Each structure stands twice: as structure tokens, then as C-alpha cells.
Amino acid sequence: MKNQVTKYYPMLPVLAAYAALFLIGRNMSGMWQLVAMLLFYCALGQAFNIFLGMTGYVDFGYVAFMGVGTYGMALAISRLAHIEGLGAGIIVIGFVLAVLMSTMLSIAVGAVALRLRGAYFAIATIGVNEGFRFLIEGARIWNGSEGIIFTAQLNQILGREAASALATFWADLFVLIIAVAAALVTLIYMRSKIGYALTALREDEDAAKVMGINVTKFKIIAFITSASFAGLVGASSWALKTPYVFPPEVFEIHYTIEAIIIVLLGGAGTLLGPLVGGLIYGISKYYLSIFIPGFQLLIFAPIIIVIIVVFPEGVVGMLKAKTRNTAAGRFIV
Amino acid sequence: MTLLQLDNVTKRFGGLVAVDHVSLEIDAGQFVGIVGPNGSGKTTLFNLISGVFFPEEGRIYFEGADITRMPPYKRAPLGIGRTFQIPRPFSSATVRENIAVGAMFGTLGKKLTVDDSMDVADQLIEKLDLTAHREKAAGTLTPVEKKLMEIGRALAMKPKLLLMDEAMAGMHPSDIDQMVAFTRQIAEEENISIVAMVEHIMRAVIGMAEKVIVLHQGAKLVDAPTQEALKDPKVVEVYLGGSGGR
Numbered sequence A: 001m002k003n004q005v006t007k008y009y010p011m012l013p014v015l016a017a018y019a020a021l022f023l024i025g026r027n028m029s030g031m032w033q034l035v036a037m038l039l040f041y042c043a044l045g046q047a048f049n050i051f052l053g054m055t056g057y058v059d060f061g062y063v064a065f066m067g068v069g070t071y072g073m074a075l076a077i078s079r080l081a082h083i084e085g086l087g088a089g090i091i092v093i094g095f096v097l098a099v100l101m102s103t104m105l106s107i108a109v110g111a112v113a114l115r116l117r118g119a120y121f122a123i124a125t126i127g128v129n130e131g132f133r134f135l136i137e138g139a140r141i142w143n144g145s146e147g148i149i150f151t152a153q154l155n156q157i158l159g160r161e162a163a164s165a166l167a168t169f170w171a172d173l174f175v176l177i178i179a180v181a182a183a184l185v186t187l188i189y190m191r192s193k194i195g196y197a198l199t200a201l202r203e204d205e206d207a208a209k210v211m212g213i214n215v216t217k218f219k220i221i222a223f224i225t226s227a228s229f230a231g232l233v234g235a236s237s238w239a240l241k242t243p244y245v246f247p248p249e250v251f252e253i254h255y256t257i258e259a260i261i262i263v264l265l266g267g268a269g270t271l272l273g274p275l276v277g278g279l280i281y282g283i284s285k286y287y288l289s290i291f292i293p294g295f296q297l298l299i300f301a302p303i304i305i306v307i308i309v310v311f312p313e314g315v316v317g318m319l320k321a322k323t324r325n326t327a328a329g330r331f332i333v
Numbered sequence B: 001m002t003l004l005q006l007d008n009v010t011k012r013f014g015g016l017v018a019v020d021h022v023s024l025e026i027d028a029g030q031f032v033g034i035v036g037p038n039g040s041g042k043t044t045l046f047n048l049i050s051g052v053f054f055p056e057e058g059r060i061y062f063e064g065a066d067i068t069r070m071p072p073y074k075r076a077p078l079g080i081g082r083t084f085q086i087p088r089p090f091s092s093a094t095v096r097e098n099i100a101v102g103a104m105f106g107t108l109g110k111k112l113t114v115d116d117s118m119d120v121a122d123q124l125i126e127k128l129d130l131t132a133h134r135e136k137a138a139g140t141l142t143p144v145e146k147k148l149m150e151i152g153r154a155l156a157m158k159p160k161l162l163l164m165d166e167a168m169a170g171m172h173p174s175d176i177d178q179m180v181a182f183t184r185q186i187a188e189e190e191n192i193s194i195v196a197m198v199e200h201i202m203r204a205v206i207g208m209a210e211k212v213i214v215l216h217q218g219a220k221l222v223d224a225p226t227q228e229a230l231k232d233p234k235v236v237e238v239y240l241g242g243s244g245g246r
């Protein structure tokens, strides 16, 4: 029994870090905006890590799951606003729809693409995002390129004040909760057979197979889990913060690139990595854009390269190796 | 009782016939040495049996059931374990975790929990004398230790058949002999058949084998009880003569 509890010790630093972020944001004036951005990057990293970090497969179409999650929330609010008495419940429906839609898309993509190995998978997924965007625009699905604007519906259901609180506070708090939930699921996976199967297939897929691991099954589990968290992040960080959705804004590959950088910076496949990576990435991006606006990328790219060269396993990957078999190591995974 | 049966199995890579109409039988609990010069198809044969590749022709039966096109992850729990010629550890995982993975996924019937698999791993680690390396990342082991760990990983699957592709550059032949002898001892206790690839026909291991199969350019040249095989002029010519004799 004690053993069962100690297994989850690594959640403590995760919870402490998110609590600290929350308190800083609430108590230091002018900080909430930065904290909200950091929460977004941490949640994004935490969600993507479940697939990218744990399987070692790179999905260049990842942002598509955030995109459909955003649509899930937008559709729920814009199409169901006329139903009486839903109130804030409409947001719950939006989250459910976001998860359903991102899950369905991930099953469709995964069933085909996850049969491919490594680099072939990566190449196959490059088209997913663009393809989906053109499908929505071309076939005029969900209003096509005009997108969905649901500011009015949100104001009507919740009232102006609550709608504004939703955008400036609650949406960010949801992102925090999603990040914590994604971290918890990561740790549960790590401690279960799923985690061992994923480590094995990430390190050597053929060896994993001949040891009895149904690699496709476990890749799909990781893919769907990761995608549904991405859908939730999209639904709250995008749809609830800015009550509209346009295809080119949500199906934007640079978010996938940011997510990859965060996971690698922090340490792919580690629990704390996405949090550390998200903080380093978000803080540098924020201050670089204040001090040297316009030039941030010029400085940013070399910094990222240096960090990745110095810590090929990511910051947490390095810490984890250093603290192996020490007391601190029990908290750093 | 026949455990494994290959019936006219052929595997081609492009124009190259890596395994050429090979038929063979392995009995339960039998220890078989497999020899052949470089490129004669030994590893490919193991890959066909463990399911890494499917053959173009012929059939493979395990305990009477046709497994010719069964995916590898389904064969493992039936009782087919293997090691790799070049060790393939799950590098970032510890030795204990590597071995536990075998118990977790590779055993038949009721699946073991993570904790029970760790117990199985601990027992094997002790048997294999790997205690000092238990919590090390597998990638940091020496080649010999990796080899031992792979044996542990395969034994954790409770195999009925253990394929040991044990050739290894840089490893002292007497170390290999010792390792195989030791594995054989465990196998005898648990009635595991071993098909061990043996680099050199003069090695001590061959003496322990009940039978020897000689491959040459993908085809089975000899399949006979050890003493007979060693005297076979074809073996002497192909294996000790021109190409492989050192």
C-alpha cells in the first residue's frame, strides 16, 4: 500500500509548480497574462509529451487536434445557445464535444498513419493538418473559411460579466487543470504496463514486438490520449479565451513546432519535462519579445540549439540521470 | 514431442535467397546447436521463427499450430523467446525494467501485474548475477552484461523455445561458452528447448548440444546428432575448410 503511494510522489513537484504559478499570477499585479501564456505552453507540452515523448514518434499534424477541440467548443456554444436553462453547463458540453472530436480524428489518423514507422509516420502527418484545414474551407464544413464567431451567444448565456471572467480567468484555470490532469495521466501510464510497453517500443520497436508487445495498440492508446488532451487545450485556451475560430488560425503548424521544442527542451518522456520546457520556452519568448521585439527568433533559435546540444536528454532528462538512485530521484521522473 | 517444425521455409531478400527451403524439427527440451558461415541465414531463420519476417514459401508450426503469418507479439506468449546477435536493450530503462517487460507481456495466460513482473525480474537478476547492475540504465552496460540481460529478458517470458543468436565480436569465446552452459542449466530445469547459434564448430558448446544443424548459403546442409555431424565430411569441408575455419 505504501508502495502505491510512493509511486505517485513525482506528482508533488508538478502540483507545487502549478500552484506556485497560480499564486504568482493571482497575487502579483500584471502577471496573470504571462502566467496564462506559460500555462498554455506547459499544458501543450504535457499533452504532446504523452505521444511524442513516450513513443518517440513525431506527429507534425498535432495542432489539428487542438483545432478540432476548438471547433468542438465553438460548435457547442454556437449551436446550442438557444436551448433554455443550459447555463454554464454548455461549457461542459463543449469540453465533451472537444474530446469526442479530437479523439475521433486521432482514431482516423492513427489507424492509418501509426502503421508506418518513424520517419514515414512523421512525413505522413505533415499533410494531416493542412488537409483538414482545406477540407473545412473547401467543403464549407462548420461555416468554412468564415469560421464561427460566438461572442454574442456566450454573452447571452452567461451574461457579459461572466463571459469576460471566463475569458480572462476561468479559461486559464481550466488550462491549468488540464495540464495537471495530463501530468497525472502521464504518471499513471508510466507506472502501468502501458508505460513499460511505450518505453520498450520507443527504444526498440522490433525487440518490443518479439517480447510480446502489441506495439500498434500501445501507440494508438498514447496517440488518442495525447490528442484528447490537445482537444481540451484548444477548447479552453483558444475557444473560451477568444470566442471565435477561423481555420487558418487554429490549423497553424507553428504550434506543433513549439510543442516539439517544449517537449525536447524539458526532456521527452519525462513527467516534469514539459513543465520545465514550457516555462523556459514561454518565459524566454515573453521577455525576448519585450526587450528586442522583432528579433526574438534570431536570439531564440540559437538558445534552443545550445540547450538541446548541452542537454540532449532535455533538462529534466539530465536531472533524472543525475539523481538516479538518490532521495531526490524519487520525485524526478 | 515436436515443439517447432519448419516445413520447406524460404525467405528471399530481393534476388538473394537468405533461407532456402529449410525443413527442421526441434523437440521439447532439446538443445540444438546451429552453425554456419557468415551470411548463411542463421539470423534470418531466427527472425522467421520469432516473426520479425514472414517467409515467402513454406510453413512454420509451433506445438502443432500454424504460426507462419502470426504477428511476433502473438508468438512470444506462446513460448518463443529470443536474444539478438547485436544486443537490443531498451536503453533508457533499467536492467530490472528490461527483464520485467519480458514477464509483463511475454507470458501466456493470466498477465502478470507490474509488481509481480518486477519480482520475476529480481529472481532472474539474482540467478544471472546481475544484482550490481539492477538499477542501471541498460544502455550503460557492457556488451557481455547486455547479453546476459537479454537472456534474462527472454527467460522472464517463460519460453518453451529460446533462440540464442549469441555470436558476438569482442566477447571471449570461453565467456560465451560459460553463458550458454549456464543458460542451458536453467533451461533444463524448466524444460526449455534452446536453439543456440554457435560461431565456431569446435567450441565447447557444440559438445553439449544434442544435435547440430549446419546451414550453408541458406540451405540446410546437415541435421544430425552432434557426434555424427562433427564427423560429416560436408561439415568439415564447408565449415572448417575454405570459408570459415580459423
Ligand SMILES: Nc1ncnc2c1ncn2[C@@H]1O[C@H](COP(=O)(O)OP(=O)(O)OP(=O)(O)O)[C@@H](O)[C@H]1O
Binding pocket: B013, B016, B017, B018, B036, B037, B038, B039, B040, B041, B042, B043, B044, B045, B085, B167
Ligand atoms: N533485412 C535484410 N535485408 C536484406 N538482406 C538481408 C537482411 N537480413 C539478412 N540479409 C541477407 O541474408 C543473408 C543471410 O543473413 P543472416 O544475417 O541470416 O546470416 P547469418 O548466418 O546470421 O550471418 P552471421 O554469421 O554474419 O550472423 C545475408 O546475405 C544477408 O546479407
Ligand SMILES: [Mg+2]
Binding pocket: B042, B043, B044, B085, B165
Ligand atoms: Mg547472424
